[in-house]
Each structure stands twice: as C-alpha cells, then as structure tokens.
Amino acid sequence: MQTAPVGDVTIRVIAMPENTNPAGDIFGGWIISQMDLAAGSVATQRARAKTVTIAMDAVSFHAPVAVGDELTVYTSIGKIGRTSLTINIEAWARPRRDPGLRLVTKGRFVFVAVDENNKPTPVPEQV
Numbered sequence: 001m002q003t004a005p006v007g008d009v010t011i012r013v014i015a016m017p018e019n020t021n022p023a024g025d026i027f028g029g030w031i032i033s034q035m036d037l038a039a040g041s042v043a044t045q046r047a048r049a050k051t052v053t054i055a056m057d058a059v060s061f062h063a064p065v066a067v068g069d070e071l072t073v074y075t076s077i078g079k080i081g082r083t084s085l086t087i088n089i090e091a092w093a094r095p096r097r098d099p100g101l102r103l104v105t106k107g108r109f110v111f112v113a114v115d116e117n118n119k120p121t122p123v124p125e126q127v
Helices: 028-047
Strands: 008-014 050-061 070-080 084-094 102-114
Touching: 008 028, 028 050, 028 070, 028 084, 028 102
Parallel strands: none
Antiparallel strands: 008 070, 050 102, 070 084, 084 102
16 A cells, blocks of 8 residues: 655645535545646646546545545656657545655546637646
C-alpha cells in the first residue's frame, strides 16, 4: 500500500455534510469533481490553452472520506502528446484532528488542448 502522496498539492478542501451519499460518507462523484478541477488546472496551465477532459482512466477508490476530513488532491503530469496531456492524480484524506494521511482515490485524467473554436490545438514545448 502506498504510504505517501506523489505529485504537487493542487487543491485542499474540507468535505462538508452536503457532499454525502445516502450512507453518510462523502459521495464519490464529489471526490472525482475535485480531482477533475485539480487536473484541469494543471493541464490548462501546462497547455497554455483551454483544455477539456476526455477520459478518466483507472480511477480507483481505496477508502471512504468522512464529513470534516481535509481532502488534498495531488497532481503530476504523466504524458504529453501532440494535443493531449495525461495527469496522474491522487486524493488523500486527513481527519480534522489527526496528522495522518490516507489514500482515498487515484486515477489518470486525460485532457485535450483546444482553441477558441474548440478544435484540438498543439501543446507547446516546455520552455
């Protein structure tokens, strides 16, 4: 089992009661939306263009998130294609009064850079 996050802190947020599912845990869709926001920010910054999510690969849930947990999303750029970027992403949770982190969700999100007409546009070389 992975014991430490990989990547850069991109989003940190507190899980709130309105984000729960009927079982009382935080809804998985809310966690994925936080991950998509984080990955999209990284993709847009690197592409220097608007980016759109085209795939979420290998998303896996490892542990539940409780109300009040601090959710931190870590990102790293995995692959850069001609017009696409793959962002590796991990969500880790920490109970409010506990210093320990636990991996809750992991995945790879794929984005395509698009121009003002929403047509794919090349991702520039890193400078």
